Amino acid sequence: METNPEQLQAVQAILNHTSLPYPFILFGPPGTGKTFTLVEAVTQLVLLDTEDVHVLICGPSNSSCDVIAKRLIERIPKEMVRGSVHRLYASSRQRREVDDELIPFSNMDDDGQVSFESRESLMDYQVIICTLITAGRLAQAVFPEGHFTHLIIDEVSQATEPDAVVALNAVRKRKGYREPHVILAGDPRQLGPVVFSPLAETNLGTSLLERLMARPPYVRDVDQPEHYNPSYIVKLKKNFRSHPALLETPNKLFYDSELEACADRREVDAFIGHPILKNPKIPLVFHGVQGRDQKEGRSPSYFNPEEATLLVTKYVDQILQSKSPKVKPHEIGIITPYRGQVYKISKLLEKHGISGITVGTPEEFQGQERKVIMMSTVRSTQEFLQVDRRFNLGFLRNPKRFNVAITRARALMIVVGCPQILATDPNWHALVSFAYTRGCYEGCELPPEVLEATAPNAPSEPRGLDELLKILREMNLNPTVAENLASERPLMASREE
Structure with a gap:
């Protein structure tokens, strides 16, 4: 202390x-x-x-x-x-x-x-x-x-x-x-x-x-x-839970960027370099899926079979089979905002003979943490958003529920959802953009509002040509085109004047 x-x-x-x-x-x-x-x-x-x-x-x-x-x-x-x-x-x-x-x-x-x-x-x-x-x-x-x-x-x-x-x-x-x-x-x-x-x-x-x-x-x-x-x-202000990259988005959105990442790096860096990552340096995966949100009978709760299947068959299986780091089922948590999806994912895990993984809503995870957190956002249809607002369901337009969900992970966070729907919410837009600009996104095409706000594999602030040249050289790529463009800068500036 x-x-x-x-x-x-x-x-x-x-x-x-x-x-x-x-x-x-x-x-x-x-x-x-x-x-x-x-x-x-x-x-x-x-x-x-x-x-x-x-x-x-x-x-x-x-x-x-x-x-x-x-x-x-x-x-x-x-x-x-x-x-x-x-x-x-x-x-x-x-x-x-x-x-x-x-x-x-x-x-x-x-x-x-x-x-x-x-x-x-x-x-x-x-x-x-x-x-x-x-x-x-x-x-x-x-x-x-x-x-x-x-x-x-x-x-x-x-x-x-x-x-x-x-x-x-x-x-x-x-x-x-x-x-x-x-x-x-x-x-x-x-x-x-x-x-x-x-x-x-x-x-x-x-x-x-x-x-x-x-x-x-x-x-x-x-x-x-x-x-x-x-x-x-x-x-x-000292956060002892999460990897610095996982803390960055909630820190900016909810805590005035005052939180300091102080977790044990040996633990939170466990997945750095793991083949499951798109960017080997950032333990975040955002997998875009345009699935179908459905409900059974008169139930107000929804489920998304495509997202449930992807989480279990691709990500859960891959993590449990990982040799380094070795992850036990109780170290994994799956968060989804709908009871219908909780049921579908739980049944799918049972079908695959997997037990010990906690599946629940954000309310059930508040106060908890896991080494690995996966999220299924479910919502894929614009017309159902009004239902969510009326009954206070889902992640969209509920910043507190969003904040709880994205602050549970210590070493790895995997999000599966529809970016076209999620990007309509400013907080989710920030997370989708962060994943995209840091090279952590895969899956379906991103919506125009994300593509327009961010450059592919670039930070939120525009990079100058000199910085781009440096990056190209570090990647062992031919920087000739960029260098030629850089040499034209004085001429271009004079023409604009």
Whole structure:
């Protein structure tokens, strides 16, 4: 952490309560160590003040709570962790869904029976971890005034505001007692709350994190627009997940090009030079396919058999047969925005005798990562785009879903889709253009808007003739034509004048 100034800054702000009476926001883009930072801050709180500190940690899902619970159990010294950390489950939680290592630190026994301790017993724990909804039981228990000194809500950008208020109510300030320190952690650029009602989407679709970050004191400094006020908000910037080339597009589109690629190069360079790549130096493949998006009966979900077949028979098979690097099925993830395509790909994998590969929607992959990520975008017909907008389906016109999908890969990303449709969305246009200009594209013909905006195998900025000459020589190609053209530049300039 000493070499990561943003993480250190965040921990210090939490320990010193710099944001009070306002909540402190930890802005954690993909792969930047948000959970690690929270765990370190809680560990320091426990070590620094073993009697007066009582922390409630909440998340919108059991999986997010389990992740932080496991990290805390590993981080807090063994002689202190038993009796200080308690994972509180709802009675609906199933034993098969809970890791064995969490059972001794929870209210669930080995047989899966859930029991709730008395308020007095719960008060002995320094750290209680539960979902936002389960925190309602703590609010009903009416703990003594000022008992909880800290509330941490992880992945708060995925929770609706009413859900967040449940946890806030559990630690509400009472007159005459110090303000509990609220820490909100998440990424407003990734998927927000899941709201099924179009009428409710207008208000409930905006998370508490998004709403606060649009207001003082969390907005960027007017005099220094590249900076947040670190007393109230810290943005983590070191990405420990992805290859620099895979990080480039989301970094520019969503994070003001502030993220630094800091992943272990031995891991993220695993596919450099692999025959599956079009450009041996960039671990990205974009395969253009003009398939057919179909649906069965009255189902609102679509599938694309051409894309499913290409992914499984060409790319999955080739990667699993690779000798260097050797990739296991559980290291591969396949993301697609439609449940119909999830089903088709899963069945196709089963038919080929392949198991262990996770196939799911972007929502199911948020918070996860894989060595290899493949994507099937499905949509190939313009007329269905209106359906997607109406029901909030697909990748198009949904930048948060797009952002989650393209930030899961560590060492290789393969995208299969129809560029003619995808290029109508500005974010997908940027990715298609990046793949094309970096020599990572193959498949069907690109749409005119991509070809016009970019030169074949060229960067987004036009190259000068001198640079082109240098490239031709490096490729051992005859640069005579280009050199002749270069020699004409003064004459051409004088004619234009």
